Amino acid sequence: MPPLVAALGAVGIGAAWRLAWTPAATRFGGTIRVGRPDDYQVGESRHWADGQFHLVRVPDGFLALYERCPHLGCPIPPPRDGVFECRCHFSRFALSGERLTGPAERPMDVFPVGLSGESLVVRTGLAAVRQRDAYDPGQALKP
Numbered sequence: 408m409p410p411l412v413a414a415l416g417a418v419g420i421g422a423a424w425r426l427a428w429t430p431a432a433t434r435f436g437g438t439i440r441v442g443r444p445d446d447y448q449v450g451e452s453r454h455w456a457d458g459q460f461h462l463v464r465v466p467d468g469f470l471a472l473y474e475r476c477p478h479l480g481c482p483i484p485p486p487r488d489g490v491f492e493c494r495c496h497f498s499r500f501a502l503s504g505e506r507l508t509g510p511a512e513r514p515m516d517v518f519p520v521g522l523s524g525e526s527l528v529v530r531t532g533l534a535a536v537r538q539r540d541a542y543d544p545g546q547a548l549k550p
């Protein structure tokens with residue numbers, strides 16, 4: 408076999424191996440692994456900055472709340488005492504993302520949450536954002 412063909416064959420095998428072992432996405436726009444359901448307590452929230460969401464566990468299950476405020480899009484920091492508060496115009500939201508007070512006219516938007524094996528996964532990106540008129544327990548992924 409000519410050396411160039413052998414070299415291309417080796418590159419091809421290497422590329423296939425890398426594709427097979429590409430880790431899950433870790434950035435906004437990808438599907439991000441966020442741990443196992445048992446890693447979270449009810450009432451807990453974790454901010455996944457690279458994915459631009461807060462993963463919360465409410466009594467009904469898991470929600471991935473888009474960190475952008477539904478009022479004018481400011482980033483919403485992690486909750487304090489179970490309440491999210493946007494620092495731009497002070498809209499406040501419950502852990503479920505439900506609007507409590509302020510100029511925002513709807514709850515925080517969400518990304519789809521699913522299970523891949525034993526791991527929770529969140530599909531992120533602008534095409535994955537879902538707006539809600541209100542919180543409904545059916546929106547939460549049951550553990």
Ligand code: FES
Nearest residue numbers: 476478479493496
């Ligand atoms: S951008 Fe959040 S309240 Fe205005």
